[in-house]
Amino acid sequence: xxxxxxxxxxxxxxxxxxxxxxxxxxxxxxxxxxxxxxxxxxxxxxxxxxxxxxxxxxxxxxxxxxxxxxxxxxxxxxxxxxxxxxxxxxxxxxxxxxxxxxxxxxxxxxxxxxxxxxxxxxxxxxxxxxxxxxxxxxxxxxxxxxxxxxxxxxxxxxxxxxxxxxxxxxxxxxxxxxxxxxxxxxxxxxxxxxxxxxxxxxxxxxxxxxxxxxxxxxxxxxxxxxxxxxxxxxxxxxxxxxxxxxxxxxxxxxxxxxxxxxxxxxxxxxxxxxxxxxxxxxxxxxxxxxxxxxxxxxxxxxxxxxxxxxxxxxxxxxxxxxx
Numbered sequence: 001x002x003x004x005x006x007x008x009x010x011x012x013x014x015x016x017x018x019x020x021x022x023x024x025x026x027x028x029x030x031x032x033x034x035x036x037x038x039x040x041x042x043x044x045x046x047x048x049x050x051x052x053x054x055x056x057x058x059x060x061x062x063x064x065x066x067x068x069x070x071x072x073x074x075x076x077x078x079x080x081x082x083x084x085x086x087x088x089x090x091x092x093x094x095x096x097x098x099x100x101x102x103x104x105x106x107x108x109x110x111x112x113x114x115x116x117x118x119x120x121x122x123x124x125x126x127x128x129x130x131x132x133x134x135x136x137x138x139x140x141x142x143x144x145x146x147x148x149x150x151x152x153x154x155x156x157x158x159x160x161x162x163x164x165x166x167x168x169x170x171x172x173x174x175x176x177x178x179x180x181x182x183x184x185x186x187x188x189x190x191x192x193x194x195x196x197x198x199x200x201x202x203x204x205x206x207x208x209x210x211x212x213x214x215x216x217x218x219x220x221x222x223x224x225x226x227x228x229x230x231x232x233x234x235x236x237x238x239x240x241x242x243x244x245x246x247x248x249x250x251x252x253x254x255x256x257x258x259x260x261x262x263x264x265x266x267x268x269x270x271x272x273x274x275x276x277x278x279x280x281x282x283x284x285x286x287x288x289x290x291x292x293x294x295x296x297x298x299x300x301x302x303x304x305x306x307x308x309x310x311x312x313x314x315x316x317x318x319x320x321x322x323x
Contacts, residue, residue: 001144002145007115007198007199008198010049010114011200011201011216011217012049013052014053015218015219016219017058018038019038019224019274020074021034022286038224038278039081041283047227047231048085049086053088054088056091057075058092059154060270061271062271062289068095071092071104075111076107079108079113089113090147091113096121098134104116105142106144113144117178118146118149120151122151128164132167132168135168135174144173145173145174148160149177149178150179152180152181161186162189177190177194178200179200180203195215201218203219208246211242212242222256225274225280236321244321255308258304259273259308263297268291268292269288276302
């Protein structure tokens with residue numbers, strides 16, 4: 001089983017919710033090869049231990065519209081690239097059926113995944129003891145590492161409190177916390193509390209400030225289509241050049257956020273706002289599965305994407321990293 005110290009060493013860099021690719025056929029079937037090819041492309045573009053962490057088949061990988069067997073196939077395809085390249089990898093094992101969560105945990109052990117993320121229940125109302133008992137039961141069946149995960153932005157909209165995360169940290173498997181909150185006080189208090197106790201992934205908006213507080217891993221979808229930007233930002237943060245990191249981050253992400261909003265105000269999902277960028281950049285992207293609707297990505301939105309990506313290289317090239 002991975003230890004807390006090992007997890008802390010591994011959780012360093014941009015944490016990428018990898019897109020899962022579907023074929024443009026009648027069933028929109030899983031395209032395992034294209035999913036794997038995109039991961040390999042990121043490695044070829046510079047993704048490596050110390051600047052990148054992968055998330056396999058998470059919310060950004062559309063796990064909610066996939067069968068268990070499809071999730072396992074995609075996880076293995078990603079692990080087959082990540083493991084030989086020593087890139088630390090999370091996998092999503094969220095489910096409303098604990099048997100599925102256990103099956104996926106055991107599968108992750110088999111293919112070499114480091115840590116799994118389990119969100120709290122996302123159909124029933126959230127109760128503290130339900131969450132804690134769920135995690136304890138799963139731990140009886142697997143030795144894979146766990147990340148306590150505040151999944152406040154989807155499903156039940158449950159904003160995990162620190163006392164719940166503390167109980168999950170007591171479970172022998174738990175070595176990490178993927179932390180975010182819509183309450184800025186809860187968000188910052190959690191970061192400060194958990195940094196000494198676990199490997200922490202910053203799943204909130206303050207990527208640069210979080211790094212200053214000791215959180216070396218931060219979430220971004222951008223490397224799915226443009227790894228150079230996030231790698232440059234992380235290099236600046238690692239060098240302690242936080243003002244320059246914030247400038248480079250903002251010059252890309254402020255416009256990127258507007259484009260995301262232009263899509264997500266009309267349809268649900270996360271892959272839906274990543275794949276149009278991938279398509280523009282010539283990467284395999286494929287269609288979405290419902291409820292995400294591709295027709296909300298209008299020519300106007302694609303024009304906004306083109307305008308941003310036309311100047312993306314100049315933003316990265318402007319980054320001044322001190323020797």
